Structures are given as C-alpha cells and as structure tokens.
Amino acid sequence: MKLSSAFKDYQIPFVFLTLLPILTSSCSSKQKESLGGILSDSTFVNEQLHIADRIAESQPDSAFTIYRNTIQITNKWLIEYGEQLTPPLWTLRNNALSHRGLGVINTNSGNYQDALNELDTAQQIIERYQNNYPSDYKKDIVTLLNSIGVVQKKSGLYAEALETYQNAVSIAEEINDDESVAIFYTNTGNIYQEIGDLDKANEYIKKAIDLHTKNNNTRGVAISSLTLANILNTQRKYNEARPYYIKALEFCEEQGYSGHVGLIKSNLGVLEKRLGNLSQAKIYFGSAIDNLTKAGNRQGLALVYGNLADLAISQSKYSEAIIYATKQLEEAKQSNALVNQRFALKHLSKAYAALADYKQAYDNHLL
Secondary structure (H helix, E strand, O other), rough: OOOOOOOOOOOOOOOOOOOOOOOOOOOOOOHHHHHHHHHHHHHHHHHHHHHHHOOOOOOHHHHHHHHHHHHHHHHHHHHOOOOOOOHHHHHHHHHHHHHHHHHHHHHHHHHHHHHHHHHHHHHHHHHOOOOOOHHHHHHHHHHHHHHHHHHHHOOOHHHHHHHHHHHHHHHHHHHHOHHHHHHHHHHHHHHHOOOOHHHHHHHHHHHHHHHHHOOOOHHHHHHHHHHHHHHHHHOOOOHHHHHHHHHHHHHHHHOOOOHHHHHHHHHHHHHHHHHHHHHHHHHHHHHHHHHHHHOHHHHHHHHHHHHHHHHHHHHOOOOHHHHHHHHHHHHHHHOHHHHHHHHHHHHHHHHHHOOOOOHHHHHHHHO
C-alpha cells in the first residue's frame, strides 16, 4: 500500500495579527466609540479564528460557522472605512484568513470550485495591502498560494498547481521562509509522483528533507521521508526506502500516532518480503496489527491480514493463509472495503485450491 493518505497535503497556517489606529487626545466621542468597537471586535475575531483553525479538520461545520461570522464582523469595518480610507490591517488580514479557512474546508470536503472561489476572494483582499504592508503581504500570499496549489492538485490541475508552487517558492525565498519552501518542495514532489515522474519527485522530496533537517522540523522530515520512501518503494529501491520509512516510523511512535505507525509497519513488512526477509516481514505485520487494533482502523487491519495471507501463501502455509484471509474478509466487510474483500476471496480460493479443496476454492472464486 502506498501510504499517501497518512498525512494530508501541507497547509501553511496564517499568523494572526492585530494592528490598531493610533490613539490621540484629539479623538472625538464618536471616534473613541468607534475605536472601542475596533478593539473589542479585533480581540473577538482573533480569538474566534484561533478556535476555527484548531477545529477546522475535526469539526468543519463549527469552523465554517465561525469563519462566516468573522467575515461579517470584518466586512462591517471594511464598509465603514469605505474606499477613501485605509482600513486597519487586522480587518483585511483576518477577512482574508476567514475566506482562506472556508477555502480549506471546501477543499477537504471535495467542493473544489467553491474552494477556489473563496481562495480567489482571499487573494483579492490580500493584494489590497501589498503596497502599504509589503512584508505582511508576502507572508500571507505565500500561505494562500499553498492553499491554492493544494486545491488545484486535488482537482487534477497539475500544471497549474506546479506553476502556483513555483511562484510561491520565489516569494518565500525572498523573505527567507525556508519552512514554507520545504513545504512547497514536498507538495511539488507529490504532484510529480502522481503524474509518474518519479525522478523529479525524488529530487524535490530530497530538497524538502534537507530544508526540514536544517530547520529542525521533525514533523516535516517525517512527512517528506514517508513520501520519499513510497517513491523509492515504487522504483523497487527497497534498501534505499527502508531508512526513510524508519525515520517516519520513529516520529509517529514518538507522537503516539498508532494508526500511522501500523500502516508504516505494514509498508515495511511488504518491503522486507520483497527483499526476501520473510521472518522480519511477519514481525512487522504482527506489530502493525497491534497498532491498528489500538487505533480502531479496520480497513488497515484488512490490508495487513491480506499481507499476512499473501506471505503465508508464498511459504506454502495454506492453512495459515486461510486463517489470515478469513480475518481479512471479516475486517473488510466491517469497514465496507470492497477491494480488500475481493483480495480476501482470491487468497481463500488460492489457498483452498492448493489444499485440493476444490469446492471451497470454487465457491470463493464465485463470490
């Protein structure tokens, strides 16, 4: 299994900022009242966006509502300032952040056109402070371009996504944002992997690992290492892939990501089987089952039981293969994993045929 879903495409977080007008003793009562409203709203909006950012993946509906509310609040101030006055930076940035948040939620739910519309709105807002606040503009446009690249990639617009990432890299390099550059390299490598240019993918992922290592970004190193391991595995460079799987595994174990640990161990098991290290492969598969059971990942369990059935068949241990294939079928049915159900039946048919139980072999073949 290519573990492309273990980590999602990198999304770069916005930095929250509050910039308020300078208070002077000559403010009128109305101005002071307005200023108090700005202070109150800016604090509230910042707090709400921190919450939305934190729950966007786990509670997208709640985050969606928060983003809508913060757009209403910031729009109120943008309308009050109108076209003649320059609004406080916090209103523009947080309005853009809210639209970007809606874009990310729509991306994750597969509503790609809605996502692009929200991200386009965010870009128009960010460009309003390009001249007055060039430093903030560059930071924010880098973040936004990454989100645009992610939705373009998921939409299958690979050429557009590559161009978006190249533009983002140029700006990120101007402001010495190595962390964002590394993220763009990883996402670029993912695109080349999907379109089958594995040499290019390898090149970009290695660049990302170098930058993440330089910045002591252990999570970035782990994500990029896992991606590179999958690429090398696809290229049948198994010995080269192993240390990168181990690097990703160590990070996930430290963080307590049982599901990811189980899937990476499954990949390592397949790798060791391909290298002829069958006993080590079985150890990895057994450990993967423990981790995936703890995580409650039934699709992952179906996958690993299938790997064990395949391993047993390769060793002519057909009765053992039937046990594992039966468990694979059970987990696959419980998780509605149709592909794994088909593989389980194939394993059962093959194992029964090898044991000369042709009726069982035929029955499983028919299912």
